[in-house]
Amino acid sequence: MGVDVGLLGEVTARVDGRTVDLGPAKRRCVLAALAADAGRVVPADRLMEQVWGADTPRRGRVALHSHISRLRQALLGAAGVEIVLRSGGYVLMVDHADQSVDLHRFRDLRTRARDADDVQRVRLLTDAVALWRGEPLTGLAGQWAEAERDRLRQELLAAEHDLIDARLRIGQGQELVVELSARVAGYPLDERVAGQYLLALHHAGRSADALEHYRQLRDRLVEELGADPGAPLQELHQRILTADSTLSIRPGGGVTAQMVVPQQLPAAPSHFTGRETELAALTANLDQAGPDRTVVIAAIGGTGGIGKTWLALAWAHLHLDRFSDGQLFVDLNGFSPVQEPMAPEVAVRGFLDALGVDPGRIPAELHAQAALYRTLVAGRRVLVVLDNAATAEQVIPLLPGSPTCTVLVTGRTRLASLIDRHGARHLQLDVLTPDEARALLAARLGADPVAAEPDAVNELVELCGSNPLALSITARDAATRPGFSLAEVAAELRKLGLEILDHDTDPAASLPAVLSWSLHRLTDEHRTVFGLLGIAPGPDIALPGVIALTGLSPARARKALSALEEASLLERRPGDRYVMHDLVRAYAATTARDLPDDIPDTALARVMDFYLHTAFTADRLVDPARPLIRPEPPAPGVHPHPLHDAAAALAWLQTEHATLLATQRAAIVLGRHQVVWHLAWTLDTFHLWRGHRRDTLTAWRAALDAAPHLPDSATRSCAHRNLGDACSRLGLHEEAIGHLNQALTLAVHHSDPAEQAHTQMVLARAWGERREDQQALDHARQALDLLRALGQPVWEAHALNAVGWYAARLGEFDTARDHCLAALTPLRHHHNPYGEATTLDSLGLIAHRTGDHQQAVDNYHQALALFRTLDDAYEVANTLGNIGHPYTALGQHHQARQAWREALMLYREQGRDDDAERVQRQLDDLGPHHDAAQPPRSPESVNRPK
The missing domain is CATH 1.10.8 (Helicase, Ruva Protein; domain 3)
Structure with a gap:
């Protein structure tokens, strides 16, 4: 069973010869819009506009879906037809659309006629015209239906003109006299119809009548338009007047043979290189369009200087053979330093001149000029290049109505209505590879x-x-x-x-x-936002950051971003993030210098506070057990981005990491010492868990420089301590010990036992990195004594674990086990999963070293589960490195290999080259079929107790 959709009259659908009830006009309009673009996705927004126009109901998508559902039921049972939901819209899938939809059959017949001889062309065009059953889309109202109806009438008119030309060429002039007499009455000022009538009369032996009709037409043109007939019709008149013997057999026939072939393309760019992907996309757009499109349109967008015109001209010159009837080109001056955008009537007039229209024949009104232009290029293979367009209003009057034509539009804006309403294919041009x-x-x-x-x-x-x-x-x-x-x-x-x-x-x-020309059409507010984005820290920015930077409401900020994106000054990336090309950003920063001094300074203060306080919130969610060090309140009107849990916090920190580092650098330049120091503090846990060791080092070096400018003296000791820890993790042992000793001296000087305890813990870790385990154990015991005296059970438990770890490294396993087991109870009681995981990891080492390898595996698995829940990739890598040893001892080489391969991947991602080399050696020693009697030679990784 098949389907037959009629659009060239009343909208109908027949399934296996049976007419189906399509329901109300709106539903028939949906089917008509889908059928007109059969096989192509029609965006839902465009469908709603086509059906309802400006009167789209509030729940338009619901109403549209209801109509689609009813249409699916009506078409049920038709083989090879289906309405399919695709990304962003719907598509009418029809087997052989050129046979199932009368409009597509009509266009297919016209396309085949172009390459046929005149006899075959007459047959094909006769069949095409016969498909019409009156007014197309009868019964449908609305802007889209009216516009589509007008375009379809133009297609029918062009087909009828082509059919009459072909019939004249095969000698049917006498038979056409009566028909053309009626057409002349219907189109009294159409010179193509008049020329056909003159030829028919001449072929019928009525040359005198032909000359008389010419005289009457000329008088009417002079009287009504103040112009003589055009040059082609004048020439035809002269040839009839002189009884030109070749008139009845001239090749090509008809008045249309006298049409000028414009060749307006500028020269191809001499140094054009690359763009193979974009050239192929433009060609595919033309090849895939087929005869069912009114006109093929490609809109090339991009910022100034990106090469849009070069691409259009390069492609055009590569495909000149496809456009044998001419090429039209106009620079619409959409973005010019000295000229206003060209009015469409000026551009149309230029095209009419290029097509050889006598100036006296050009109508005064734009709509009449555009109609004459469309008539002249109908059925011809013409390329129209509309360069440097500013608005869709400039472009629309210049669009041909014939599927034989192709249009290339270049512009810095996206020309959204051209895409939505005229089916243009948008090609956004980026920088070169x-x-x-x-x-x-x-x-x-x-x-x-x-x-x-x-x-x-x-x-x-x-x-x-x-x-x-x-x-x-x-x-x-x-x-x-x-x-x-x-x-x-x-x-x-x-x-x-x-x-x-x-x-x-x-x-x-x-x-x-060149970039400045893009600013001319922006509002003052949008230009201000452009300048502020040029000085905003970070490689990109999200909407909440823009709101903080500009102080605008969310709606106004989004509108400004859309305007900048529309002007190709900004690119929207996945995740609702916005980015500028480096050179555009540099130019934007120069425009910020022209703003009043308080605007950039205030904007930077706001956005820095936004990032700092959101990072502070994220840090509290990720590691609530950390000491609470609260930054100063943010600038008025600045609110941190809402984060609901630790997972959201980690995701935000990961997304904004580069921007947070850039914010600290910007704060250094501006002397905002509080922001510098607190960003180092709030990012510390995230850096540790993600293995960003060098970023930690850079952040704390900046924080140490900022500390003397802050009122709290403890910030200097804390900065030395954390900088020492960062140096230790990177193997900078001497520098690490130097900073840690300074931290301890300052803590003692200020009588700060908590800071002394934390510094002793880091000293233990630093000496442990050097395998100086006895010295590490001594520092861990001092930390434990201080924390016991302070009555801080969680931190005391961390110290117990540290003592246990280093005691195990020294072979004191009973002491190690007792301390670690003593640590587990308070850590679990106070819900400290990080401390619990590190302690379980220590117990895994103790069990492995004392020969209880299965217990070691169990302890490591529990630690891994907790670290993975925390999303602590740094410690996940360490524990994976450790668990491979008891696996190997148990002869479970496959599990050991899996663990070490994952650890190797994480070590490499984190830039931990020494650890990666150690694990690679262990994998090499394990080999594909390792013997359990040959354990890998390297010890467990250095797990660092908190």
């Missing part, structure tokens, strides 16, 4: 100079951010200074940045000037 960027430099400078200095070329590519305009400017500078090496050019670019990419006398050759 590194290979493409190097190829561009080689094309501009020559292959040999580029090959001679590969390091300098790579630096130039990086400094230019692979931006085509920046690379071209740099290449121009290098080419005009032959005495300079590329390394010198790179050094100058590194030093001067945007300044060297500026050009005072030629704005089009200046990257800052």
